[in-house]
Amino acid sequence: MSYHNKVYVSMDADNDLMYYRLMQAWKQNDNIGFNFFDAHDINNIYDKSEESIKAGLQERFRHSKAFVLLVGEHTKYLFKYVRWEIEQAIKRELPCIVVNINGKRSCDMNLCPALMRDHLAIHISFNARILQYALENWPESASRYLNNGEIGPFYYDDNVYKKLGL
Template identity: 30%
Template sequence: MVYRTKTYIAGEWDGDQDAIQKLHDWNDNKFWSLSFTDAHDLMQANDGSLNCSIKSSLATRLNASKRFVLIVGKNTKSARSGGCQYCNSYNRWTGSCARGYSVDIRSYIQYECDKAIKDELDIVVLYNAATVDKSKCPESVKNIGNHVAMCYYKDGKYYWDYNAVKEALS
């Protein structure tokens, strides 16, 4: 039996760094009562690593996790980073890996979502927006888990909605 205690946070880093950072800010600040242990603290992959090596590192973190949190923004569904077809070791003529590894054309985000479902993790989908727009969510988790907007709109401004996020993660 696997002992799972961590929370795994996934998202399209380039577009949703602010939302991911806000979760960490709330978690690290003693004023807020949000509390989770980030699975990414276990190990870090080198940005120069092969996509398959990075996915192996992601699997190790997911294997220690009980909860999967996906941050959905405008580019999440279309993110393609992580697919073997974008690796220098991928042979486009044969569709194989020059290093002998198995080929996986899924993006990092799709890989993470699929593994979270397969491992039956608690799934929370947080939208980096004031509304839940499932058309921006990857198909595999579109109708699974708890979907919540991370923001609200009031008096012409957007605000982070700590209470909604805390409730979703409780």
């Protein structure tokens, strides 16, 4: 039986891995109300050929219920894996959460990969509370928007951030 409860996180691993590691640290910290089931825990990819890497990533996608894209300075230039991961998330109709590590609370047209700018996704700032809120609430909203044929970037208004103490 396959469980689809994981969160697939995509990022510029050369420049933004520390933000992914911080998400893992939030999960481990009992004083921060953040939790996610990381799809990267599913398998270790030892063979570094592109074919093997993508096969391993496909396995992670098969167990994922949401897609998180960490957007940094160079993310939009990454085509080999990040663009491929975005394409996989779209093809699988996974709820997409775009996290701006620069703190922007809406779609950053200068940094967000073009494919994700025009796709149904919630764009948020990098913070444990708003990311947890999005993981808990966006999938249902995304499903509703998808069923209504709505696309494009969405964002939470300031009231949501205020409610979360941000």
